Amino acid sequence: MAKxxxxxxxxxxxxxxxHNNSMYVKTALTLAGFMIxxxxxxxxxxxxxxxxxxxxxxxxLIAVLIAVVKTYIVVLYFMHVKWASxxxxxxxxxxxxxxxxxxxxxTDFYFRQHEPVAHWYNNDYVESATPRIIGATDGAKIAPGExxxxxxxxxxxx
Amino acid sequence: MxxxxxxxxxxxxxxxxxxxxxxxxxxxVGMWTFLVTEVMFFGMxxxxxxxxxxxxxxxxxxxxxxxxxxxxxxxTANLLFSSFLMATAVRQAQLKxxxxxxxxxxxxLACAFGFLVIKYVEYSGKYEHHLFPGxxxxxxxxxxxxxxxxxxxxxxxxxxxxxxxHGVHVLVGILVIGALAMMWFKGKKIVTEDYVPTELVxxxxxxxxxxxxxxxxxxxxxxxPSVGSGGGNH
Numbered sequence: 001m002a003k004x005x006x007x008x009x010x011x012x013x014x015x016x017x018x019h020n021n022s023m024y025v026k027t028a029l030t031l032a033g034f035m036i037x038x039x040x041x042x043x044x045x046x047x048x049x050x051x052x053x054x055x056x057x058x059x060x061l062i063a064v065l066i067a068v069v070k071t072y073i074v075v076l077y078f079m080h081v082k083w084a085s086x087x088x089x090x091x092x093x094x095x096x097x098x099x100x101x102x103x104x105x106x107t108d109f110y111f112r113q114h115e116p117v118a119h120w121y122n123n124d125y126v127e128s129a130t131p132r133i134i135g136a137t138d139g140a141k142i143a144p145g146e147x148x149x150x151x152x153x154x155x156x157x158x
Numbered sequence: 159m160x161x162x163x164x165x166x167x168x169x170x171x172x173x174x175x176x177x178x179x180x181x182x183x184x185x186x187v188g189m190w191t192f193l194v195t196e197v198m199f200f201g202m203x204x205x206x207x208x209x210x211x212x213x214x215x216x217x218x219x220x221x222x223x224x225x226x227x228x229x230x231x232x233x234t235a236n237l238l239f240s241s242f243l244m245a246t247a248v249r250q251a252q253l254k255x256x257x258x259x260x261x262x263x264x265x266x267l268a269c270a271f272g273f274l275v276i277k278y279v280e281y282s283g284k285y286e287h288h289l290f291p292g293x294x295x296x297x298x299x300x301x302x303x304x305x306x307x308x309x310x311x312x313x314x315x316x317x318x319x320x321x322x323x324h325g326v327h328v329l330v331g332i333l334v335i336g337a338l339a340m341m342w343f344k345g346k347k348i349v350t351e352d353y354v355p356t357e358l359v360x361x362x363x364x365x366x367x368x369x370x371x372x373x374x375x376x377x378x379x380x381x382x383p384s385v386g387s388g389g390g391n392h
Contacts, residue, residue, distance in 0.1 A: 018252045027159070027271070028242035035234055042379035056215070067372045074371070078245040080366045085183045091190035095197030103199045105160035109209060 017083050027077040031070055038066045071096075169352035170222065182354050189358045193365050200369055203320050207376065210312050215383040217309035220302050222380045225317070226280065230378035235278050240269030241367040244335075245358045251349070251356035256342060259356065263339040266363065272330045277325055286335060287302065291315040317377055324373060327366045334359055 046058040076082045081092045175181035211218055243265040250258035290297040291311045302310055338359050341349045349355050 018249060021246065021249070024242060024245050024249065027245070028238065031238050031241075032235070035231075035238060038375050039231060042227075042375065042381060045381065047381075056381055056383045063375040063379060063381075064372075067375055070371045071368050074241065074364050074368055078241055079361055085179070086187065088183055088186055091187050091194065095190070095194035098194070098198050099204075101200045102198065102205050103208070104210070105205060121195065147329065 017080075023077065027073060030073060034066055034070045034073075038063060041066065161330065168270055185320070185354050185358060186361070189361050193361065196365060201318075201324070203316070203323065204372065204376075207316050207320065209377075210309075210316065214306070214309040214312065217302075217305040218313050219382055220305040221310040221313035221382050222377065223348060224284070224287070224301070225378050227378040228279070229276055230374050233273050233362045234374045236269050236273050236276075237367045237370050240266045240273075241364055243269070246362045248353065248360045251353040254350060256345065256350060258344050260339060263335055263342065264323075266335055267332060270328055270335070271308050274325065274332075276299055277321070277328075278327070284318075289314050290318065323379070324369050331363055331366055334362065 007093050042059070044059075046062070047056055050058055075092060079092070081089055083093065169178075171178055172181060175184065243262045247259050247262035249267065250262060284290060288294055288297065291314050295307075295311050295314075296308065297310065299307070338349065340355060341355075
């Protein structure tokens, strides 16, 4: 649909596509199928099937991947981006491009645990600059010589 | 301005555009620009969710058991069907089929109301069980199997914030679709002669559907972290 400003040729179809009803029905049925797949995938414990260590993350990954595929289908067919101009496609992509950029904050979350703060060049630095665990031990006094574990991110997360 | 004086000129080429394709395209790109800001708006909440979820896997799993995945599933199907109706309403608008558009928009509105009714049932249940975060947060400890209640409160804080913000979008959708339906009902030429306004409202409604596509598995269908990996926050 994208046309050069110099283009002398104009198509005379009124400026938009009119799709068959069947396209919308097929899209809706595909989405319904993926919805059932999401619910089914959540019942299966991939931790036992594939990997004991990463099973929980595989479950999450599958759930999010299905959601991404569903979004792709909605954007492409219901929102007509498949037939949009290059500019329209670029803007549709732009929003979803910013999501991974936003999630790069995770790198800070990961590396913060290695951040030496209190006494940079001594051995007695605390593990993290910001408290991460709000719980029973939060704010508890640390005895002299005792290791400060309050602000540690639990290893099990990684 | 002289165009406004004529009153009845819709779907005509404005002087700054080369052709109708380009003119319609600029409307649609404008709507997508708004949707980009919406994606970032919700994206920030999803980021917050991911950080806490990773940290408090077990406690969040325990908290999520308070949500009814069947009610969430009904609402997922509900929004999917309303999205389908909205897409076909746009098609009928392209065909200038006034009755077809009105029927489908009425269906979309019914779905949207149904969504809010189910959400109301869910919210009031949580409220009665004192699961709304804040000073009134006082859940029955026996339901949470020793989970840290601060983490449970965080879960419900984000649950109410994210589904609440989504609910506000559904409410705005009802107002906008209602206004659009009213214009179709009255036969206003701005909608009957030009399908683009209907298409723009449709884009908004599909976006609301997309947000729920992510909210549903993330809040209602959590896998149990302690079964497979033995991971968790203890």
